[in-house]
Each structure stands twice: as C-alpha cells, then as structure tokens.
Amino acid sequence: MAKLALHIYRNLGLNCSGVGLSTVHPNCRTKPWNASELVLRKLYSTVDKNKVDVLWYGNNSDTASRDACLRAWISARVAENALPEVRSAKKVDTNILQHRFLDCLGRLVVTIDLLNAAKPTTIENEFDSVEMGDGQQLILQNSRFKTRVRRSNQTSVIMNSSHGGDIVGRAIYAHGRSTNIQVLQGRFRRDVGSVRVVGRDDATFPEVAREQFLLQLLQGKGPPILPVRTDTVEVHPAFSMLNMCQCSVAAAMISPSESLVITHGPPGTGKTTTIAAAVKYWSLQRSPVWIVARSNVAVRNIARSLVSNNVSDFKLIVSKEFYLEWHEDLYARVANHLIRSDDLFSDSVTFERRFNGSRVVLCTLSMLSNPALDEIGVFDLIPVDRLVVDEASQVDTFDFMHLFHKFKRLRKVCFFGDPEQLPPFGQEIAPEMRSIFDIKHLQTTNCLLSQYSVSITSCIG
Incomplete structure (x- = not known):
C-alpha cells in the first residue's frame, strides 16, 4: 500500500490514505503475508497458491488488464472478510509527509519497480x-x-x-x-x-525491511536524526602509520563530533587500511561497531584486511546458504573469526558464547537486515552504534535507509567507496538510482583518500 500511495502521488499528484492488507495480521511486523497467504487464510482454504502468486507477481502483458481487475476483486473480497482488522489498522497517508520527501520516496519506488520488472521469471x-x-x-x-x-x-x-x-x-x-x-x-x-x-523468489531480508521502512514512514513513524556535536577528539597514536589523508579520515571516523563520514577511496589509496585503523581503535575502547558491504566477497575481503592489519578481535557472520558446500574455501584465512548463520540462530540461549566478547561484527547488508538477529537478541548484545559501509558506491541509497529507522542508537555512519568505478548495482536498468556519493548536498563534504601525503578538508556531519 505504501508503494501504491507513492505511485498515485507521483503520477497523479493526489494524496491518498489506505490500508495494506498484508500488514493487518498480528505478525505483520516480522513477516507480512503475501497475496496467496491472504487468500488462503481469508477466502479459500483450498486455493492453488501458485496460481495466485503468478497472478500477483507475473508479468504477462497480454493479460495485464484482466490480471489487474482480478487483483482488485480479490483485494476487495479479502478486505470484506477482514473488516475488523482493516478498521483498526493504522493507515498509510501521504498527507503526513512534505512534498520533497514524497518526491524523493516516489523516485525510489520507481527504481524498485524497474529492477523487479527486469528480473527474469x-x-x-x-x-x-x-x-x-x-x-x-x-x-x-x-x-x-x-x-x-x-x-x-x-x-x-x-x-x-x-x-x-x-x-x-x-x-x-x-x-x-x-x-x-x-x-x-x-x-x-x-x-x-x-x-x-x-x-519470482520470496522477498529478501533487505527487500522486506525496505517495504517496512516505507510503510512506517507513511504511517507517521519517521527516522531518528543523527546528532551533530561540536566537541573534538585528538588523533590516536594508533594512526601513526597512516599517511595524512588516511589519518584525517580515521580521525573523522572516531570523532564524536562527526556523525557522517563519506570517503572516496580510489584503488591503492589504503581504504581498508584506514577502516582497520579506526576499527582497531574502537576495538580497544570496547565500542561496538558493525561493518557491512553488499556482497559476501567484499565482506570477506574486509575480514582479511583486518587480520593483515593485526585486528584480531572480530566476528564474521556468513549465511549457511552461501558458505556450506559452495564457498568454504574463501574463508580459510579467517576461519577462526567465522560464525555460520545457522549455528547462530539454532541456539538462542548460548549464542553469546559464539561472539566470545567481540564487539566488532562483519556481515552483508542482507544479514544485517535479517529479523532473526533481532529475535535472538544480537543487537542487544552488540548494539549498532557505529556502522561502516564498504563499497558504498555500489549500493543504492534506498537499500540502507531502513537501517537509520531500525537502529535507534545509531550515532556514527561511515561510507567508503569509489564512485569512479562501479555504479550502484542495477543502474543500467533504473537510471535514477543514486549512491551516497551522488547526493548533491553531501558532495562538498566527501573525503578523498590519496596515495600521497597531502592535506584534505575535514568531513562534517
């Protein structure tokens, strides 16, 4: 419903309110029902779920008008059979947001739909x-x-x-x-x-989190604002091996006065070395920090860099699906730091032992969005106070927006990437995709890592 409301506003210039049927059942916050589940539970217990899913997620241009009518009819019937839940549900309403926010979100949902339409069926x-x-x-x-x-x-x-x-x-x-x-x-x-x-495959964890983020925004639950403080921090002795550029970035990363650090790191400029230096400082301070990237391989590379830079107190969470019988050899050098996801989720009582006191955690953006981590209490043990995003130039800004809403204690975000290399994944399909490096009002505050010891302008939050 949130996406539909934004499309109506973007294309017709009309505000609207409504209820998303997938969100009216008791467990909607953790697992929204899809169309076939709604029909099964609210209309026909013997329905062919596959046919309903094909109707909702198929892309047959020859039957598009008929399919739209069928979806509308089914939605009306489901709503009729769930009137108590619909009447008590919190409404999606575009009137609660300013035009500039609706315009931004409207462009983001167009990007989502273009990417989804391009996926093979x-x-x-x-x-x-x-x-x-x-x-x-x-x-x-x-x-x-x-x-x-x-x-x-x-x-x-x-x-x-x-x-x-x-x-x-x-x-x-x-x-x-x-x-x-x-x-x-x-x-x-x-x-x-x-x-x-x-x-089409079931929605991924980031996709579900993104939908929940849109829903909550249009229900009046806005994200927290990162505070900007004016106190300063001295450069730590651990940064003595860094050049001037790297030292400036690392100092900005640990500074309490700078909530947002965006760093352009071309190849060979010591991006991962700089990250490792700040992480080593946080680790010695026993400060919790999460480091994420879009791909498993990128996260693995960060883990190797931490080991090479003598940072040993960290854990790397990798999904069983990616690791088991497929990519086990990729993690040979960091095996002592690895936690396989099924081992973590299988025991909600003793999972704390698997972290063994580590306050630095590496994982993919998808893993960080996994609701199972909430359910077993990982974020109570290691709060997301500090977040480092590597290869950020390959990530659409919408893919991590929900994190700002989800993690209320988040006070420091550091983005690293090289916008001169790979653009956000899927930009050739959805040209309006933007990475954090494309946000105009942030471009003048970007840090630039250099291979040479020259001064740079300090980042600001």
Missing part, C-alpha cells in the same frame, strides 16, 4: 542429478551457486522428462548443493533432461 538450473527421496520428494543436486534452486513458496520447479511429461514441484528445503523438491504434478522416471524455476 524463468531461470534455467544447472544440475548434476535428480534422485528420488522420501515420500513425494525429489533431491536435486545443483552444480552452480548462481542458478541453484532456492526454497521458495512463490516459485514452481519444472523438470522436463525425456518421455515428454513435465514434473512440477516446489522447493521446500535447501542444504548446501542439495534442494528438496515436493512433487505436485507428474511422475518421476529418473530421466530429467532440464530443470527450470518459474516465478
């Missing part, structure tokens, strides 16, 4: 084998991480048989290279020639 899987498992399940052995079949409630797995009959299933479990597929239609004869996934 059919992906050919590369596999090694398909074998019969227990009951009506098949075990698929994926051969490539990029095309693996992921567990999803919104996609169908189509396996083509050389006998001419298709086997239709749904991926219900994934472990390493193996995916368990529940057979919904067809007969397995051990002669699968091709496998493809049809539909």
Whole structure:
C-alpha cells in the first residue's frame, strides 16, 4: 500500500490514505503475508497458491488488464472478510509527509519497480542429478551457486522428462548443493533432461525491511536524526602509520563530533587500511561497531584486511546458504573469526558464547537486515552504534535507509567507496538510482583518500 500511495502521488499528484492488507495480521511486523497467504487464510482454504502468486507477481502483458481487475476483486473480497482488522489498522497517508520527501520516496519506488520488472521469471538450473527421496520428494543436486534452486513458496520447479511429461514441484528445503523438491504434478522416471524455476523468489531480508521502512514512514513513524556535536577528539597514536589523508579520515571516523563520514577511496589509496585503523581503535575502547558491504566477497575481503592489519578481535557472520558446500574455501584465512548463520540462530540461549566478547561484527547488508538477529537478541548484545559501509558506491541509497529507522542508537555512519568505478548495482536498468556519493548536498563534504601525503578538508556531519 505504501508503494501504491507513492505511485498515485507521483503520477497523479493526489494524496491518498489506505490500508495494506498484508500488514493487518498480528505478525505483520516480522513477516507480512503475501497475496496467496491472504487468500488462503481469508477466502479459500483450498486455493492453488501458485496460481495466485503468478497472478500477483507475473508479468504477462497480454493479460495485464484482466490480471489487474482480478487483483482488485480479490483485494476487495479479502478486505470484506477482514473488516475488523482493516478498521483498526493504522493507515498509510501521504498527507503526513512534505512534498520533497514524497518526491524523493516516489523516485525510489520507481527504481524498485524497474529492477523487479527486469528480473527474469524463468531461470534455467544447472544440475548434476535428480534422485528420488522420501515420500513425494525429489533431491536435486545443483552444480552452480548462481542458478541453484532456492526454497521458495512463490516459485514452481519444472523438470522436463525425456518421455515428454513435465514434473512440477516446489522447493521446500535447501542444504548446501542439495534442494528438496515436493512433487505436485507428474511422475518421476529418473530421466530429467532440464530443470527450470518459474516465478519470482520470496522477498529478501533487505527487500522486506525496505517495504517496512516505507510503510512506517507513511504511517507517521519517521527516522531518528543523527546528532551533530561540536566537541573534538585528538588523533590516536594508533594512526601513526597512516599517511595524512588516511589519518584525517580515521580521525573523522572516531570523532564524536562527526556523525557522517563519506570517503572516496580510489584503488591503492589504503581504504581498508584506514577502516582497520579506526576499527582497531574502537576495538580497544570496547565500542561496538558493525561493518557491512553488499556482497559476501567484499565482506570477506574486509575480514582479511583486518587480520593483515593485526585486528584480531572480530566476528564474521556468513549465511549457511552461501558458505556450506559452495564457498568454504574463501574463508580459510579467517576461519577462526567465522560464525555460520545457522549455528547462530539454532541456539538462542548460548549464542553469546559464539561472539566470545567481540564487539566488532562483519556481515552483508542482507544479514544485517535479517529479523532473526533481532529475535535472538544480537543487537542487544552488540548494539549498532557505529556502522561502516564498504563499497558504498555500489549500493543504492534506498537499500540502507531502513537501517537509520531500525537502529535507534545509531550515532556514527561511515561510507567508503569509489564512485569512479562501479555504479550502484542495477543502474543500467533504473537510471535514477543514486549512491551516497551522488547526493548533491553531501558532495562538498566527501573525503578523498590519496596515495600521497597531502592535506584534505575535514568531513562534517
């Protein structure tokens, strides 16, 4: 509903209010219901969920008008059967925000929709084998991480048989290279020639967090404002090995007077060395700090840099899906610092032992958005007071906006990247995507790392 309201404002110039049906059930804050779940629970207990999901997330231009009418009819029926919840729900209302905020958010949702529309609805899987498992399940052995079949409630797995009959299933479990597929239609004869996934995967953690952020903004719950203080801090002796540029940036990072530090670090200028120096200072002070990047490989590289710069007291959280049987060798040099996500989430009582007192945590932006971290109390143990974002030039500003709203104690944000290299991922599809380096009123405050010892203007918050 939040996205729809912003589209109406952007395209028609009209304010509106309304209720998002996916957010009216008791657990909507942690896991909003999708369309098929709503229909199943509020209309028809025997509905074919896959057909409803195809209606909502498909992209068939030939039936677009009919599909829109069907979605409107289903929404009206669901609302009719959930009137008490709808009447008591907090409304989305564009009247509560100023034009400049609505204009900014409107451009952001256009970017989201362009990226979603460009995602393929059919992906050919590369596999090694398909074998019969227990009951009506098949075990698929994926051969490539990029095309693996992921567990999803919104996609169908189509396996083509050389006998001419298709086997239709749904991926219900994934472990390493193996995916368990529940057979919904067809007969397995051990002669699968091709496998493809049809539909759109379930929303990722950052996508869900982003939707919640928009919803809360349009319900009147704005993000906190980072305070700007005027006190200063002396340069720490630990920075003595840095050149003047690096030292200036590191000093800005640990300074309590500067809430926002944006640093342009071209290749070879010591970006990760500078980050490591500030992290070492925070670690000695027992100050909590989270370091994130868009990709697992980028986070792994930061971990290696910390080790190379004699920073040993940190933990690296990596998802089981990425690590197990796929990329274990990437983490050989930092294995002593690694926490696999399933080990962390499996035991809510003793998870604190896995951090072993470390106050510095590395993970992807997606992992930081994972609600499971909230549920087990990770952020109570290690608050997000300080946040360092590496490779920030590759991240759309919208992808981390929800963090400012979620973490109320956040007082220091440091962005590092090189806008002269890679732009935000997907900008060729959505040209209006912007990284933090593209925000005009922040461009004059950017720090520039240099290979030479020359002075730079201090960053300001």
